[in-house]
Amino acid sequence: MLEIRNLHAAINGNEILKGINLTVKKGEIHAIMGPNGSGKSTLAKVLAGHPQYEVTAGEVIYEGKNLLELAPDERAREGVFMAFQYPIEIPGVSNAQFLRLAYNEKRKHLGEEELDPLEFKDLLKERAKVVEMDASFMTRSVNEGFSGGEKKRNEILQMAVLEPKLAVLDETDSGLDIDALRVVAGGVNQLLTPDNAIIVVTHYQRLLNYIVPDYVHVLAGGRIAREGGKELALELESKGYDWITNPNVAGSANLNAAS
Amino acid sequence: MVTEIAKTENNYQAAFRAVRASSPTVPWLELVRGSAMERFEQLGFPAVHNEEWKYTNLAPLAKQEFVPATRPAGVVIDAERFVFPETATAHLVVVNGFFSEELSVKTGLENVIAIDLLSAVADARYNKVARSYLARNAGYHNNGLSALNTAFLQSGVFLWIPRNVKVETPIQVTFLADAGRADSAAFPRLLVVAEENSSATLIENFVSTHDQQYFTNAVAEIVIKDGARLEHYRMQRESSKAFHTSITSAELGRNSSYDTTSINLGGRLSRHDISVVLDHEGAECWVDGLYLAGSDQHTDTHSVIDHQQPHCNSHQLYKGILDGNARAVFNGKIFVREGAQKTDAMQTNKNLLLSPQARVDTKPQLEIYADDVKCAHGAAVGQLDQEELFYLQARGINPELGRSLLTYGFAEEVIEKIKIDSIRAQLDEVVLRQLNTQLE
Ligand SMILES: Nc1ncnc2c1ncn2[C@@H]1O[C@H](COP(=O)(O)OP(=O)(O)OP(=O)(O)O)[C@@H](O)[C@H]1O
Ligand SMILES: [Mg+2]
Numbered sequence: 001m002l003e004i005r006n007l008h009a010a011i012n013g014n015e016i017l018k019g020i021n022l023t024v025k026k027g028e029i030h031a032i033m034g035p036n037g038s039g040k041s042t043l044a045k046v047l048a049g050h051p052q053y054e055v056t057a058g059e060v061i062y063e064g065k066n067l068l069e070l071a072p073d074e075r076a077r078e079g080v081f082m083a084f085q086y087p088i089e090i091p092g093v094s095n096a097q098f099l100r101l102a103y104n105e106k107r108k109h110l111g112e113e114e115l116d117p118l119e120f121k122d123l124l125k126e127r128a129k130v131v132e133m134d135a136s137f138m139t140r141s142v143n144e145g146f147s148g149g150e151k152k153r154n155e156i157l158q159m160a161v162l163e164p165k166l167a168v169l170d171e172t173d174s175g176l177d178i179d180a181l182r183v184v185a186g187g188v189n190q191l192l193t194p195d196n197a198i199i200v201v202t203h204y205q206r207l208l209n210y211i212v213p214d215y216v217h218v219l220a221g222g223r224i225a226r227e228g229g230k231e232l233a234l235e236l237e238s239k240g241y242d243w244i245t246n247p248n249v250a251g252s253a254n255l256n257a258a259s
Numbered sequence: 260m261v262t263e264i265a266k267t268e269n270n271y272q273a274a275f276r277a278v279r280a281s282s283p284t285v286p287w288l289e290l291v292r293g294s295a296m297e298r299f300e301q302l303g304f305p306a307v308h309n310e311e312w313k314y315t316n317l318a319p320l321a322k323q324e325f326v327p328a329t330r331p332a333g334v335v336i337d338a339e340r341f342v343f344p345e346t347a348t349a350h351l352v353v354v355n356g357f358f359s360e361e362l363s364v365k366t367g368l369e370n371v372i373a374i375d376l377l378s379a380v381a382d383a384r385y386n387k388v389a390r391s392y393l394a395r396n397a398g399y400h401n402n403g404l405s406a407l408n409t410a411f412l413q414s415g416v417f418l419w420i421p422r423n424v425k426v427e428t429p430i431q432v433t434f435l436a437d438a439g440r441a442d443s444a445a446f447p448r449l450l451v452v453a454e455e456n457s458s459a460t461l462i463e464n465f466v467s468t469h470d471q472q473y474f475t476n477a478v479a480e481i482v483i484k485d486g487a488r489l490e491h492y493r494m495q496r497e498s499s500k501a502f503h504t505s506i507t508s509a510e511l512g513r514n515s516s517y518d519t520t521s522i523n524l525g526g527r528l529s530r531h532d533i534s535v536v537l538d539h540e541g542a543e544c545w546v547d548g549l550y551l552a553g554s555d556q557h558t559d560t561h562s563v564i565d566h567q568q569p570h571c572n573s574h575q576l577y578k579g580i581l582d583g584n585a586r587a588v589f590n591g592k593i594f595v596r597e598g599a600q601k602t603d604a605m606q607t608n609k610n611l612l613l614s615p616q617a618r619v620d621t622k623p624q625l626e627i628y629a630d631d632v633k634c635a636h637g638a639a640v641g642q643l644d645q646e647e648l649f650y651l652q653a654r655g656i657n658p659e660l661g662r663s664l665l666t667y668g669f670a671e672e673v674i675e676k677i678k679i680d681s682i683r684a685q686l687d688e689v690v691l692r693q694l695n696t697q698l699e
Contacts, residue, residue, distance in 0.1 A: 048653050076655035088650035092668030102654040
């Protein structure tokens with residue numbers, strides 16, 4: 001479904017991603033972990049097509065297409081979804097209006113009938129159950145005044161509505177309380193099918209207890225420094241990152257991931 | 260240039276003399292009109308060297324030989340399409356400044372006096388009220404535009420809401436520019452007196468039946484007595500070639516409330532002067548607005564909120580959306596006079612520039628002469644937020660639609676406050692015109 005080959009990307013002339021290789025197949029769950037500033041969100045945003053990042057080398061093939069040639073909205077309509085680490089507030093536009101427009105854009109793209117507000121309301125009610133989101137959030141402006149956890153839950157509501165083929169969840173767990181984490185992670189699991197795939201970016205094992213990855217990749221200094229199965233996450237939890245980023249200096253705090 | 264302005268004034272003078280000779284009003288009004296004409300002759304149109312007119316140049320208006328409209332005789336106009344459904348039983352129609360009894364519907368206005376302003380000045384039952392408030396707040400001594408309007412005062416609307424009357428139906432006054440001829444000038448006039456403890460909703464709707472060049476020079480005077488409440492919407496949807504100048508002045512009684520929202524959409528050049536005087540304790544006002552301007556449009560709002568007495572609150576939010584080479588001006592003054600303690604005044608002006616050629620000159624001003632007050636003001640000029648746009652795009656919304664949606668969201672802060680559904684719907688439609696979808 002997704003093949004990233006030797007991906008290099010820069011922002012404001014600073015190279016952040018320095019040759020990422022990653023292959024994701026249908027039905028798989030991949031976890032990306034790694035120290036702060038190692039480039040995890042950068043990778044997520046490059047996949048979503050954020051205009052500020054410049055891809056300087058490499059390629060990304062998604063469903064047989066050159067993903068990097070598609071505009072961000074085209075990627076989304078083709079089934080790529082990124083849950084933002086820091087969701088954006090859109091004042092004056094209600095969650096329901098926003099979700100319906102996004103949903104209908106995708107329907108149009110697929111050559112399907114658009115849903116009118118009433119039809120969409122029913123669908124939204126159904127999908128909101130996946131993340132146990134209260135109806136009162138639908139009439140409020142997108143993310144405006146939402147708590148940190150509510151914003152994260154709202155990201156997964158969007159995922160539930162848009163039903164992406166490839167979802168990249170950037171630290172969706174951070175900001176969620178223990179119960180919310182269970183609900184949201186449960187929601188993500190409900191959305192997983194043999195035909196789609198998920199990349200979860202996280203710092204914590206506890207999310208991976210719910211969303212169990214097939215592969216764990218450790219990003220450090222803009223490269224994948226280590227790969228393994230779900231045990232790797234447990235190992236990281238107990239040992240930290242130093243042994244990966246600086247294997248020769250045991251216990252060294254001299255971590256310079258971005259350099 | 261000077262000679263051209265003088266020539267235009269002659270044009271108005273000639274029309275003034277013609278009206279005086281053919282259809283004089285009543286002696287009291289003729290005196291007022293005569294003195295206003297004299298004042299206009301001295302003042303002329305405001306010029307750019309006047310600080311209040313620095314960014315709005317009326318020279319093209321002054322240069323044009325507009326012909327003051329006369330009372331239309333038995334014209335058939337479809338005014339109904341301008342009526343908001345909520346006001347179906349309470350709408351007053353004014354054509355080229357002249358009140359039209361035939362086009363108006365007053366069945367929902369039993370407890371209210373809604374008549375031609377000229378009749379009010381002449382009729383013994385109303386002339387005391389009408390004469391005491393007419394040309395009082397919108398004085399013509401220092402303002403050429405007000406003087407010109409007053410000089411041509413031959414009709415208009417008198418709206419008198421008696422004591423303790425709560426009018427449930429919103430009242431609409433439609434000021435219609437009708438294509439009698441090109442280059443005509445109209446001088447709509449409105450006097451509203453809301454007596455003690457009354458309450459009402461008023462919608463002023465400036466529209467046109469044609470797309471020719473014309474000049475609307477309007478004045479509305481609003482008196483809100485003790486404990487009375489007025490909700491006031493002002494929609495300005497003149498033609499794209501029109502010149503529109505307009506003055507709204509309100510005075511607020513003790514514990515009264517005035518909630519007004521001005522929507523400025525039309526006109527090649529439009530200027531709205533709104534002033535609210537809080538000269539009794541406990542009065543509160545909301546003076547909000549939205550201006551939308553596209554290419555070749557210039558829109559100017561000058562607002563004065565004058566706190567003269569203690570314990571009054573004022574809230575102001577004006578938003579502007581400018582596209583193409585549009586120009587906008589916002590000048591908002593808040594005065595807190597000596598002794599006006601415990602004043603709470605809040606003013607915000609925010610502008611969204613959709614094109615690099617658009618420009619706004621914004622100047623919020625606070626002048627405070629009391630020490631125990633809470634006042635804040637601010638102005639912002641910005642473009643669409645790229646992160647917001649990306650967020651929408653990342654959900655499959657194409658950039659064009661995304662820009663419309665964000666623009667709509669920006670305007671919504673003003674629009675959502677409007678309590679008349681059909682006005683809100685009309686505005687959503689205007690803002691979302693490019694958006695090929697209905698939102699609700
Ligand atoms: N505009 C910018 N100019 C320069 N450097 C930038 C810019 N934006 C991001 N960076 C840098 O890129 C690096 C990678 O950032 P990124 O957000 O991808 O990290 P991350 O792995 O997601 O970290 P975290 O775990 O804290 O979320 C960081 O060192 C960051 O400071
Ligand atoms: Mg990050």
